[in-house]
Amino acid sequence: MPRMIRSSAVSLALSYTLIGLIALILFAAPLWYAWQGTIREGRAEILQADAQRLGDAYRREGLDGLKIFIDARVRMQIAGDRILLLTDGALRPLAGNLAAWPRVPTAPGNYRITVDMGPSGIQTLLVHVTNLGPNKLLVGRDNRLFAPLEQRFWYGLAGAIAVLFFAALLVGSITRRALLSRINSIRQTVSAIIHGDLKHRLPTHLSDDELNTLSLTINGMLEQIELLVHGVRNVSNSIAHDLRTPLAELRSRLEELALMRPPPEAAFAEIDGAVQDVDRVIRIFDALLRLAEIDAGMRRSGFVTVDVADLAANAVEFYAPAAELKNIKMTLHAAEPSKVGGDPVLLAQALSNLIDNALKYAPENGAITVDVRRHSGGVRIEVGDDGPGIADAEKQKVVERFYRGDASRGTPGVGLGLSLVQAVAKLHGSAVELTDGHPGLRVALVIPLDGDVPGRGP
Amino acid sequence: MKILLVEDNERVSQFVMKGLQEAGHTPDHAANGRDGMFLAASEPYDVIIMDRMLPGGIDGLAIIEVLRKAGKRTPILILSALSEVDDRIRGLRSGGDDYLTKPFAFGELLARIDALHRRAAGVNVEGPLVVGNLHMDPMTRRVTRGDRQITLQPREFKLLEFLMRHADQVVTRTMLLENVWDYHFDPQTNVVDVHISKLRQKIDAEFERPLLRTVRNAGYMVTAAD
Numbered sequence: 001m002p003r004m005i006r007s008s009a010v011s012l013a014l015s016y017t018l019i020g021l022i023a024l025i026l027f028a029a030p031l032w033y034a035w036q037g038t039i040r041e042g043r044a045e046i047l048q049a050d051a052q053r054l055g056d057a058y059r060r061e062g063l064d065g066l067k068i069f070i071d072a073r074v075r076m077q078i079a080g081d082r083i084l085l086l087t088d089g090a091l092r093p094l095a096g097n098l099a100a101w102p103r104v105p106t107a108p109g110n111y112r113i114t115v116d117m118g119p120s121g122i123q124t125l126l127v128h129v130t131n132l133g134p135n136k137l138l139v140g141r142d143n144r145l146f147a148p149l150e151q152r153f154w155y156g157l158a159g160a161i162a163v164l165f166f167a168a169l170l171v172g173s174i175t176r177r178a179l180l181s182r183i184n185s186i187r188q189t190v191s192a193i194i195h196g197d198l199k200h201r202l203p204t205h206l207s208d209d210e211l212n213t214l215s216l217t218i219n220g221m222l223e224q225i226e227l228l229v230h231g232v233r234n235v236s237n238s239i240a241h242d243l244r245t246p247l248a249e250l251r252s253r254l255e256e257l258a259l260m261r262p263p264p265e266a267a268f269a270e271i272d273g274a275v276q277d278v279d280r281v282i283r284i285f286d287a288l289l290r291l292a293e294i295d296a297g298m299r300r301s302g303f304v305t306v307d308v309a310d311l312a313a314n315a316v317e318f319y320a321p322a323a324e325l326k327n328i329k330m331t332l333h334a335a336e337p338s339k340v341g342g343d344p345v346l347l348a349q350a351l352s353n354l355i356d357n358a359l360k361y362a363p364e365n366g367a368i369t370v371d372v373r374r375h376s377g378g379v380r381i382e383v384g385d386d387g388p389g390i391a392d393a394e395k396q397k398v399v400e401r402f403y404r405g406d407a408s409r410g411t412p413g414v415g416l417g418l419s420l421v422q423a424v425a426k427l428h429g430s431a432v433e434l435t436d437g438h439p440g441l442r443v444a445l446v447i448p449l450d451g452d453v454p455g456r457g458p
Numbered sequence: 459m460k461i462l463l464v465e466d467n468e469r470v471s472q473f474v475m476k477g478l479q480e481a482g483h484t485p486d487h488a489a490n491g492r493d494g495m496f497l498a499a500s501e502p503y504d505v506i507i508m509d510r511m512l513p514g515g516i517d518g519l520a521i522i523e524v525l526r527k528a529g530k531r532t533p534i535l536i537l538s539a540l541s542e543v544d545d546r547i548r549g550l551r552s553g554g555d556d557y558l559t560k561p562f563a564f565g566e567l568l569a570r571i572d573a574l575h576r577r578a579a580g581v582n583v584e585g586p587l588v589v590g591n592l593h594m595d596p597m598t599r600r601v602t603r604g605d606r607q608i609t610l611q612p613r614e615f616k617l618l619e620f621l622m623r624h625a626d627q628v629v630t631r632t633m634l635l636e637n638v639w640d641y642h643f644d645p646q647t648n649v650v651d652v653h654i655s656k657l658r659q660k661i662d663a664e665f666e667r668p669l670l671r672t673v674r675n676a677g678y679m680v681t682a683a684d
Contacts, residue, residue: 272674272675275675283646286644293542318639319649322649353646
């Protein structure tokens with residue numbers, strides 16, 4: 001039972017019962033009070049009428065006539081039903097079925113008393129006292145006559161309470177059972193997930209009750225987690241691959257150096273090569289750490305007002321000599337001012353990555369456009385080149401970590417450029433869009449003015 | 459230059475100590491926070507190189523804070539494997555003057571130490587800069603080599619100014635990115651080299667003795683020395 005009471009469904013049902021009980025009492029108490037008053041008044045009226053009749057007999061036939069009348073009535077009725085007592089002025093009994101004046105005031109009025117009636121036990125009486133000349137007349141009636149009615153009232157009340165209580169228990173335990181079975185199925189799914197099988201989803205159905213809504217939300221979360229875990233797995237594989245290559249080169253370089261012991265000149269060249277290999281590994285690590293840092297959303301604390309047009313002008317200027325080398329025409333269209341809330345370092349890095357990419361893929365004598373313009377609710381940055389572009393099927397993949405399109409084979413880079421841009425866009429509540437430039441590729445991201453990202457705290 | 463190295467990793471310490479000695483400095487080494495603190499507080503150093511994670515769970519930042527509170531103004535370079543931006547910010551806020559993440563190139567460390575020392579010594583802020591027969595007046599923005607005037611783009615001017623202010627010192631690509639372009643990230647490109655070669659075209663092309671030199675595995679140096 002304590003386990004059952006601890007169940008939320010049952011305790012909820014019980015508290016509803018309590019509220020029902022209170023409502024019932026609030027309803028019954030005034031009723032009971034009014035009912036009692038009415039009955040008491042009614043009985044008092046009956047007694048008064050009785051006393052009136054006896055008073056008439058006294059006035060018509062005198063004290064003796066009344067005595068006979070009372071005696072006749074006492075004999076006629078079942079003892080205890082009606083109490084009658086006639087006394088003289090000194091309260092000595094003259095007639096009636098009471099042996100002595102009970103503990104009741106002698107002044108006329110209605111009273112409630114308890115009297116020992118001998119064989120029929122102690123009774124609660126309602127009495128009416130009147131003066132008949134010097135004599136006193138007491139007319140009473142056993143309260144117990146009304147007891148069955150009262151009893152029925154109390155039984156009814158108790159019955160109502162009992163029904164309420166058992167209904168609550170029943171409903172509570174049914175709800176509990178239904179709830180428990182659903183919660184159990186959720187629990188089983190969750191423990192399957194804990195044990196590593198992320199494929200499981202919570203059971204859902206079409207209704208939109210609270211549990212179902214919760215299950216849907218949790219399923220959404222699981223979806224996201226599975227995606228992330230999958231991503232991490234992919235990244236680890238890619239890291240393994242991308243780090244292994246330079247490490248393998250490094251290792252063979254050093255091993256060869258140790259084995260061949262070449263002349264100093266050649267040895268130094270090899271050592272320089274080795275340092276460059278290490279630097280490449282460090283760069284990959286740094287890029288990954290930076291991505292992780294951005295993904296963690298930690299850098300949102302560094303948001304300030306940034307002029308994207310300024311950043312773009314800077315980046316274009318920075319890459320201008322590199323463009324000149326390939327005789328690429330790089331043009332900047334920037335609408336001033338293009339202020340947004342964001343992280344200046346990351347936005348500069350994203351711009352630099354985009355231009356760097358464009359420079360890699362644009363052909364000799366090609367063209368690159370950098371476009372910064374106001375866009376609904378933000379600033380749109382677009383970098384386009386006239387290179388080979390990206391096939392639609394590949395567009396989604398290129399923003400993934402370490403993905404390098406076929407066209408990029410043989411070019412330097414670690415394949416993290418666009419994923420960093422994607423991470424920066426995500427941090428700013430946006431996403432990277434890839435479109436065809438006919439020819440070439442256009443990469444765009446929209447940075448909102450206030451840099452607010454729903455559902456992501458600072 | 460008298461330098462204190464507070465670093466617990468034996469291999470890194472050996473490498474740095476040897477490199478500093480070869481560069482003509484007189485380095486002291488402390489392998490733990492207590493010794494480092496003692497030496498830093500008692501000896502007059504030109505630059506202190508402070509590792510962050512020291513044995514016994516002591517954070518180098520705590521030592522720096524104590525030193526700064528005690529009024530020590532010695533330039534401090536923080537050396538750390540903690541590379542996140544927040545770590546950097548915390549390092550610089552605690553009183554460090556520069557932050558270099560491990561693993562690092564020795565040339566980068568040396569260049570940064572020189573820059574810190576130079577900055578602390580407060581040399582040549584306003585006056586004309588002279589390297590050999592190359593003259594630059596930051597006020598009038600006039601650059602001449604010998605008797606020929608050289609026309610530079612604003613960014614080229616800034617680049618040359620930075621190099622000349624650190625004349626005879628190695629200046630790394632990272633230092634150039636940070637100070638000339640305000641780029642506090644690695645653009646993973648050799649564009650800095652392209653800028654340098656453009657600048658070299660303008661100041662060195664028609665002269666017999668090149669002033670702007672490439673230092674292998676480290677960066678660049680403007681010098682009139684042989």
